[in-house]
Each structure stands twice: as structure tokens, then as C-alpha cells.
Amino acid sequence: MPPMPPPPPTFGFAPPPHGRKAKRGDVRAAILAILAEGPHNGYRIIQEIGERSHGAWRPSPGAVYPALQQLSEEELVQQIGEGRKSRFELTETGHSYVTEHAEEVDAPWEAMIPQVDEEVTELFGLAQQTTAALMQVAQTGSPAQVAKAKQILTDSRRSLYLLLAEGDEG
Structure with a gap:
């Protein structure tokens, strides 16, 4: 049996599924x-x-x-x-x-096995870094900083969905 390929990096997040579903057998x-x-x-x-x-x-x-x-x-x-x-x-x-x-x-x-390209790998890396920063704000931030972080995350989530709604220009 050939050696297993290395796992794709996930940075603590589940990568998007690009493998196929299990079939009968x-x-x-x-x-x-x-x-x-x-x-x-x-x-x-x-x-x-x-x-x-x-x-x-x-x-x-x-x-x-x-x-x-x-x-x-x-x-x-x-x-x-x-x-x-x-x-x-x-x-x-x-x-x-x-x-x-x-x-x-x-x-x-x-x-x-999901196929994750380099751009997606970098995206998940940024998400991990953002999560680390969020944890710092949650642990040591003032109430005003926590409120501001919530607004930043809300705006970011909204912007990501708007990005998808715009469609692919390429």
C-alpha cells in the first residue's frame, strides 16, 4: 500500500468538503x-x-x-x-x-479526502489568527472593546455573504 498523503492543513477548522460522498461498497x-x-x-x-x-x-x-x-x-x-x-x-x-x-x-x-488549494489554506490560517485575536479580546478586553469586537465580526460576516451574493466576476 502506498504511503498516505499528508493531511491538508485545517488550522483548527473543518475544511470545505471537496471529496466525494461514500458510496455503496x-x-x-x-x-x-x-x-x-x-x-x-x-x-x-x-x-x-x-x-x-x-x-x-x-x-x-x-x-x-x-x-x-x-x-x-x-x-x-x-x-x-x-x-x-x-x-x-x-x-x-x-x-x-x-x-x-x-x-x-x-x-x-x-x-x-478534501482537496484544499493554497488560497483556501491561507483563508483558514487567517480565520485561525482572527480567532486567536478574538479570544484575547474576550479574555482581557473592556466591555467597550468586546462590544466593538462584536460589531467588527457582525460586519465581517455580512461582508462575506455580500461577497458571495455578488457572484464571481472572474
Whole structure:
């Protein structure tokens, strides 16, 4: 498996979603890809998908556990242990399936990773700096300074929406 690309910088904010939505079969493919690397419990599978998609895709337990059950019924996955200590691993048939269907199970989370260009990255950086300044005003500012900061933020929000309403001139 090729190394994961570095996560796009978020500066503490969720980047705008530019990846695609998960489609039918993506959870199944992700589970198989992760279990091909070794046994994991269901919670860790969910965490791995989230980490590998840089937070853009976090399937719910309601999606992962039924997929694990289906994979188990297909004899591609088996459960080791019971209760909280249970883990899942690929069966011999599962390993063969992953090998034969390598394209299908090759990092389905990569399509969900948001693509953030440099301008947007800088925009989020400015937002982070603005938040830091806002925290300083909130913590140490006088009541008059807090009131003025609220007005600045209100005006800024209004200006951003007006910018969008003007449309793209380029």
C-alpha cells in the first residue's frame, strides 16, 4: 500500500468538503483494506477510516458493524474473541478476495479526502489568527472593546455573504 498523503492543513477548522460522498461498497472495501493489514476491533476500524481520510469520512457504527456481519457471513472475515475484546480478521478466503480485488479495496478513503488549494489554506490560517485575536479580546478586553469586537465580526460576516451574493466576476 502506498504511503498516505499528508493531511491538508485545517488550522483548527473543518475544511470545505471537496471529496466525494461514500458510496455503496466503500465501507466494505475500507474494512477489507484495513483488515488486510491485521486484526482490528470495530471501533478501531472506524477510527482508521477517519484517520486515513483526514477526518473527511467517519462511518457510523451502524454502517461498519452490519458490513462486518455481512463480510462474516461471506466468510471473508472472522471474529476473534467476544464482547469488548473481540476483533476481526480476514479469513484465508478474505485474503484471497483482497488479492483478487485489489483495485476495489485499494484505499477507498482517498476519494473522500478534501482537496484544499493554497488560497483556501491561507483563508483558514487567517480565520485561525482572527480567532486567536478574538479570544484575547474576550479574555482581557473592556466591555467597550468586546462590544466593538462584536460589531467588527457582525460586519465581517455580512461582508462575506455580500461577497458571495455578488457572484464571481472572474
